[in-house]
Amino acid sequence: MLYNLTITGRIKLLSTFQWPISMCLKLRIHVTTYTGDCVVNDNFGKYCPTTCGVADYLFRYTPDVTQNLDDMLGELERIGNLTRGAEEKVVFMRDTATLAQKSSQPDLYYKKSSSMLDDVVRFEKTIVTQEQQLFELQNFILSNERRMQDLKQLTRQLEQTCNVPCKDKVEIQPITGTDCQEIANKGASISGLYYVKPLKATEQFLVYCEIDSYGRGFTVLQRRKNGLLSFNQNWVPYKEGFGYLSPDDSTEFWLGLEKMHLLTNSVTLPYVLRIELVDWQGNKKYADYAMFRVGAELDKYRLTYGYYFGGDAGDAFNGFDFGDDASDMAYTIHNGMQFSTPDSDNDKYDGNCALQDSSGWWMNRCHAGNLNGRYYPGGRYTEKDAGAFDNGIIWVTWHDRWYSLKETTMKIIPLSRINTDGQQQSGVKNFGGL
Structure with missing residues (x-):
């Protein structure tokens, strides 16, 4: 149920x-x-x-x-x-x-308060903008103050320079001769600018003479000091010379192949070429070559010397075995080579050594020493830096091909002055220790 x-x-x-x-x-x-x-x-x-x-x-x-x-x-x-x-x-x-x-007549106080609030908001925005502008102006002022300090320092330096009595022209010493050694023999005792007139020269020209306390007079052919002067020059500048001669020996220059030819071929007594080198650590070395001569322009200013006279920098002019080829030594000998420039190829290489190295020098195929190479601050450079060419200021019997020297000097003195070293030593080997 x-x-x-x-x-x-x-x-x-x-x-x-x-x-x-x-x-x-x-x-x-x-x-x-x-x-x-x-x-x-x-x-x-x-x-x-x-x-x-x-x-x-x-x-x-x-x-x-x-x-x-x-x-x-x-x-x-x-x-x-x-x-x-x-x-x-x-x-x-x-x-x-x-x-x-x-309502057509709202509360005046309310209306004024609203207006004041709007003004406050607007003023706040204005203040923020002005603060940003003030910050930028302060940075600009600080930058200008630093520039003013630099200008003041420069002004002080200029004032000191201007306090030195001005000279109308470069001071050139009055004594002249066939070379710097003859000038020293005539009584010159300070280094500076002198006029020389080799026997075969048609007119005198200016040189820098290094005169030491022993009465030796070196005629300077080349000077590298700071890289301010480009040695990437063509045939005519290398023939006539380029750069600037200064009384205090503070500038770089190349005296000129024609002047070198006149100096080394006007006397029967041969010259000794001294090459002085300074690296970026301040170390100094030298190399001496006896019976140094520079040929005439018809022979492309061919370099010749009798023998390596000595020095602790090594004989780079005699070539160097880089380990690249069995012929390295033969291909890098400089004795007997003609002078080449980028626009005048006189080397033994299929290409143009001077063009690829951007300098004029007595090239073979190509070199073991090149004092006119590119200036590399700090010394070390790479194949990438040089476009695969060892184009620095090179002397491979001291530093390798990828090290560019800081300072170089080429100067000559007659072989007859070898014994005049202040100690009356004899023997040509003594010249290596000048």
Whole structure:
């Protein structure tokens, strides 16, 4: 036997704002026929196989539930009334604000306050911009102050220079001769600029003479000191000479192949060529060559000497075995070579040694020593720096081909002055220790 008992209660309230509030109570109890003893239960009383106990329980509590639902309905109606009051207040406040905004005479103090706030914001932005501009101006001022300090230092140096009495021309010593040794023999005792006129020369020319305390006069042919003068010159400059002669020996120059020819071929007594070298660590070495001569222009100013006279720099003019080829020594001998420049190729190489090395020199195929090479500050350079060519100021019997010397000097003195060393020593070998 199946009994269906359904109790349904539903309450629904819509407030002023259409808020759904509902409460439902629905109970469906299905009881099947059951035979047996009744069971005592605390909630339902006697629970029997029939629905008598359940029904009695529900009927007993129905009035209380109905009363509770009525109370809840009244409470919800009160909440709905309060909600309508709040809505009316909000509408009133909105209308009041709109009316105030549309008023033709708003609150002056409020208007002034708003204007002041706008001004403050604008001034803040202006201040930030001006602070950035001030920062940039301060940096500019500091930079100018540093430049002013540099200019002041330069001004002081110029003032010191200007305090020295001016001279209309370079000071040239009055004594002349066929070379610097003859000038020293005539009584000259200070180094400086002198005019010389070799026997075969048609006119005198200016040279720098080194005169030491023993009365020896060296005629300087070449000077490298600081790299300020480019030795990448063509045939005519190398023939006539380039650079500047100075009384204090502070400048670089190449005296000129024609002058070297006149100096070394005008006397029967042969000259000794001294080559002086200085590296970037301040070390000094030299090499001497006896019976040094420079040929005529018709023979491309060919270099010849009798023999290596000595010195601690080694004999680079005799060639060097680089280890590249069995013919290295033969291909780098300088004795007997003609002079080459980038525009006048007189070497033994298929290419142009002077052109690839950017200098004029007595080239073979190509060289073991080149005092007219490119000036590399610091000394060390690489194949990449030089375009694969060892084109520095080189003397490989002292430093290797990838080291460019800092200072070089080429100067000559008659062989007759070898013994005049202040100690009356004899023997040509003594010249190597000058």
